Amino acid sequence: MSDANLDPKTAFPVPVADADTQPFWDGVARGELLIQRCGSCGAWLWQPRPICPRGQTPGPTWTRVSGDGRVASWVVMRPPTLPAYADKVPFVVLLVELDEGVRLLGYLVDGDGAMLETDGAAEGVAIGRRVAVRYHDQGGTRLPSFTLV
Amino acid sequence: MAAPLRVAKHRQACVVGIHALPFSKNIGMTERHSGGLAILGALADAGLTVRDLDGMFRYVWEGTTEMEMARILGVPNLRAFGEVDYGGGAGCPTVTHAALAIENHLADVVVTWRARNRGSGVRPWSQQYMATGQDQFERPYHVARPVDGMAFHTRVWIEKYGWTPEVLGRVAVTQREHARKNPAAMMQKPLTMDDYLAARMICDPLRLFDCCLETDGALAMVLTSAERARDLGVTPVYVHGFAMGSGPQMTAMTFFYDEVLGKTPNAWVAPELWKRTGLTPRDIDVCQFYDAFTPQIPIAFEEFGFCAEGESPAYMADGKNPPYNTSGGGISEAYVHGFNLLVEGVRQVRGTSTSQAENVRNVLVTSGNVVPTGALVYSKDPW
Numbered sequence: 001m002s003d004a005n006l007d008p009k010t011a012f013p014v015p016v017a018d019a020d021t022q023p024f025w026d027g028v029a030r031g032e033l034l035i036q037r038c039g040s041c042g043a044w045l046w047q048p049r050p051i052c053p054r055g056q057t058p059g060p061t062w063t064r065v066s067g068d069g070r071v072a073s074w075v076v077m078r079p080p081t082l083p084a085y086a087d088k089v090p091f092v093v094l095l096v097e098l099d100e101g102v103r104l105l106g107y108l109v110d111g112d113g114a115m116l117e118t119d120g121a122a123e124g125v126a127i128g129r130r131v132a133v134r135y136h137d138q139g140g141t142r143l144p145s146f147t148l149v
Numbered sequence: 150m151a152a153p154l155r156v157a158k159h160r161q162a163c164v165v166g167i168h169a170l171p172f173s174k175n176i177g178m179t180e181r182h183s184g185g186l187a188i189l190g191a192l193a194d195a196g197l198t199v200r201d202l203d204g205m206f207r208y209v210w211e212g213t214t215e216m217e218m219a220r221i222l223g224v225p226n227l228r229a230f231g232e233v234d235y236g237g238g239a240g241c242p243t244v245t246h247a248a249l250a251i252e253n254h255l256a257d258v259v260v261t262w263r264a265r266n267r268g269s270g271v272r273p274w275s276q277q278y279m280a281t282g283q284d285q286f287e288r289p290y291h292v293a294r295p296v297d298g299m300a301f302h303t304r305v306w307i308e309k310y311g312w313t314p315e316v317l318g319r320v321a322v323t324q325r326e327h328a329r330k331n332p333a334a335m336m337q338k339p340l341t342m343d344d345y346l347a348a349r350m351i352c353d354p355l356r357l358f359d360c361c362l363e364t365d366g367a368l369a370m371v372l373t374s375a376e377r378a379r380d381l382g383v384t385p386v387y388v389h390g391f392a393m394g395s396g397p398q399m400t401a402m403t404f405f406y407d408e409v410l411g412k413t414p415n416a417w418v419a420p421e422l423w424k425r426t427g428l429t430p431r432d433i434d435v436c437q438f439y440d441a442f443t444p445q446i447p448i449a450f451e452e453f454g455f456c457a458e459g460e461s462p463a464y465m466a467d468g469k470n471p472p473y474n475t476s477g478g479g480i481s482e483a484y485v486h487g488f489n490l491l492v493e494g495v496r497q498v499r500g501t502s503t504s505q506a507e508n509v510r511n512v513l514v515t516s517g518n519v520v521p522t523g524a525l526v527y528s529k530d531p532w
Binding site: 072073076105106 | 272276284405408
């Protein structure tokens, strides 16, 4: 798919998988959060990669995780960078540290995966708050996101 | 048979020429045009010509390659050339490569430059829909601008060390005061703390005046050997030492997925720099800290060891810090991926800054700090 196939007035950025990342997005499509784990040293790895950087063992194993974690950092998006975001701001993006130790990004969503129009104050968003994974549909792309628990 | 040159002693590099075209929102010419003029200006400042030039290094993000620029200018032969990746992190490493080429006799007169039409050009993220590689896990969440990555880092310092908005506001106000003494600076209006606090959020916790400018600018610098400089009749600014670093698990602008959170690559660059130069923060008279965003200043004072971790707000509020970003920096002079900081550092050693510090012996310059980066020290005296 090229940029030319997208309507810039309504399109969101689209993740473009490659052979090293496709299993992650396939898992997300099924509602499963898969993180790579080294079969040799047991390290959890993010972002997806072909070789464990701890001991250089190739071929880490895609492993389903609970998606539970805590807020490691967070920001509030205000001016939209693309027209499609115009009716969504303000919204919170979380950097979540999963209980396995790796950190990944996700929107702050409600229990059903819907984005919250908020600056995080009403919800008391703060570093250390516990979260659980949910899945947010963004223009046909399913994105792992997180709800406060 | 002549002795092979590889046994020659290292010789020190120094900056002998600088030049900046007027900064603006629309420079009205291509980057290859403004870059070429900046290089010619820097050569003239050094009393040299294109015929003397035999080395060129650039940022990978510089749109004009060394070969295209050499063709445009008519350089007879480049004996040394190369590039350093990314934007803001590439400044000091590019000068480092130039200095290394001189130290090792690869070339005698080396130019580096940065020409960027970002004031009149588009914001890159306004046209990017296909997110590949690192971006596929960031851009779909609206984490696309440099400010987004920096805002996540800033929140960590805010919640860990109790930073108030005034910690960053002080940086913005200080740099605006410097800019107002510098006729070349883009921002000449006064900025108060109230103005700073009242400005809109760009990526909360970062406000408008935490962010650098959007500039059309072109700057260049000429380096040569200390020996050659003596014949030029200019004040040489010696490249005392330098260091580069990426830290572990680098993802440009984000750098927060692995064990490390609450550090930037400068935490790896700083000890290397002090080890290589034999200097300490107490030896530094002026700092030119990379400033795409205000939080990079207090973080730099901590990571380069001017104060302890977590203590930069008190250290800066008490005025214990050396002067920093004396031209107004990226926040209030111009944003050209830090090249104006490299040039202002030279002015401080020459004694020609519009906010000149007293008795300057050593100037610390750093580059972007959540990307692969580097730092260097300019000195008034040779090794």
